[in-house]
Amino acid sequence: MLKIAVLGDIHTLLDAEDVQRLNESDYHLVLICGDLPGRSHKQTVSIARILSGLRRPSLLIPGNHDATSVLQLLGEITGSQRLKRGDSGSIAKMQRRVQELQEALGPVRLGGYSIHSFRKKKGWQEQSEGADLDIICARPHSMGGPGIGFKPYIEATFGVSDDSVSAAKIRALLEASRAKQRIILAHNGPLGLGAKPADIWGCDFDASRGDFGDADLSLALESSVRPSAVIAGHMHHALKGGGQRVWHVERDGIHYVNAARVPRIFDRNGKKQRHHVRIELDSEGVAVHEILW
Ligand SMILES: [Fe+2]
Ligand SMILES: [Fe+2]
Numbered sequence: 001m002l003k004i005a006v007l008g009d010i011h012t013l014l015d016a017e018d019v020q021r022l023n024e025s026d027y028h029l030v031l032i033c034g035d036l037p038g039r040s041h042k043q044t045v046s047i048a049r050i051l052s053g054l055r056r057p058s059l060l061i062p063g064n065h066d067a068t069s070v071l072q073l074l075g076e077i078t079g080s081q082r083l084k085r086g087d088s089g090s091i092a093k094m095q096r097r098v099q100e101l102q103e104a105l106g107p108v109r110l111g112g113y114s115i116h117s118f119r120k121k122k123g124w125q126e127q128s129e130g131a132d133l134d135i136i137c138a139r140p141h142s143m144g145g146p147g148i149g150f151k152p153y154i155e156a157t158f159g160v161s162d163d164s165v166s167a168a169k170i171r172a173l174l175e176a177s178r179a180k181q182r183i184i185l186a187h188n189g190p191l192g193l194g195a196k197p198a199d200i201w202g203c204d205f206d207a208s209r210g211d212f213g214d215a216d217l218s219l220a221l222e223s224s225v226r227p228s229a230v231i232a233g234h235m236h237h238a239l240k241g242g243g244q245r246v247w248h249v250e251r252d253g254i255h256y257v258n259a260a261r262v263p264r265i266f267d268r269n270g271k272k273q274r275h276h277v278r279i280e281l282d283s284e285g286v287a288v289h290e291i292l293w
Helices: 016-023 041-051 070-078 088-105 151-158 163-176 215-220
Strands: 002-007 029-032 058-060 114-119 123-125 133-137 181-188 229-233 248-251 254-258 265-268 271-282 285-292
Touching: 016 041, 016 271, 029 133, 041 058, 041 088, 088 151, 114 163, 133 163, 163 181, 163 215, 181 215, 181 271, 229 271, 254 271, 254 285
Parallel strands: 002 029, 029 058, 133 181, 181 229, 229 254
Antiparallel strands: 002 271, 114 123, 114 133, 248 254, 265 271, 271 285
C-alpha cells in the first residue's frame, strides 16, 4: 500500500515540527497543493525553506499566491489588463520568483504540466514504465473560475493560451503514463463538482459565480486514462457566511480531495491541531482520511 500525506493551502502555517513529524511518519510521499504565503514572496520563500527539510519524496504545485505579486493578484481579481502585467519585464520577474521558490524548496520538486514517476522502494524515477505511481501536475498558479490565471506568464513559459491547449497538455501527460496508478495534483479542482457554494469547488464568496472549478482540468479528465484521485486545494473549507465545504467526493471511480483546511494549524480546546489528509492507495482502491496531529 502507498501512503501519501497531502498538505493543503499552507498560508504561512507550517513549522519545523510538521516537517519532523512527517519525516518520522510511515508516509512514502508528501504532496503539497500550494499557496504557501500570506501575501509576500518573502513568506513563500521562508515556508519553502522549511519544506526543504522534508526527507520523503515531496512535490509541490504552486498556487495563485506563490511567486505572484500583489498587483498581479489584484489584476486577476479585477480583470485589469494593466495590473495583470503582460510586459516581458513582469513575466521575467515572475519566472525569477518561481526560480527562487524552487531553490528554496531544495529537494522538494516543483510541478506544473509535469509527470513524476515514483517507486515505493526507490523514490522518484526517470521512467514511468513499471513505476508504482505517476503524479501528474496540472496547470500551476490556478486562480479558479473561468480562464487561465496569470496568462502572460503561463503563455510565455508553457505555451498555453487557453483552456483547450491546457487540457490537451494535461491529457497528454495522463496518456503518456505507464505506471500502475495515477494521481493528478492541481492547485484548484476541476469544473463539474461545484454547482452549490458548499460543494467541493463551488464559489462561496459570490454564489452567482457558481462552479469555480478549472475547465481545462475537467476537459483533461475526459480521457479514457483514469487517475485514482485528483488532489487540490484553493477553495478553503471555511465558507463565507459560515459552515464548512465538502472536501472529499467520489465520482465515477475517481476520488476528489480538496485539502485546503485554512488555517491548517489551529487551537481546539486549548490544544494545537495540525491538519493534513492521508491517502492510502493500493490495487483495490483509495482510502482518504482527514488527520489532525
Ligand atoms: Fe489558498
Ligand atoms: Fe489559491
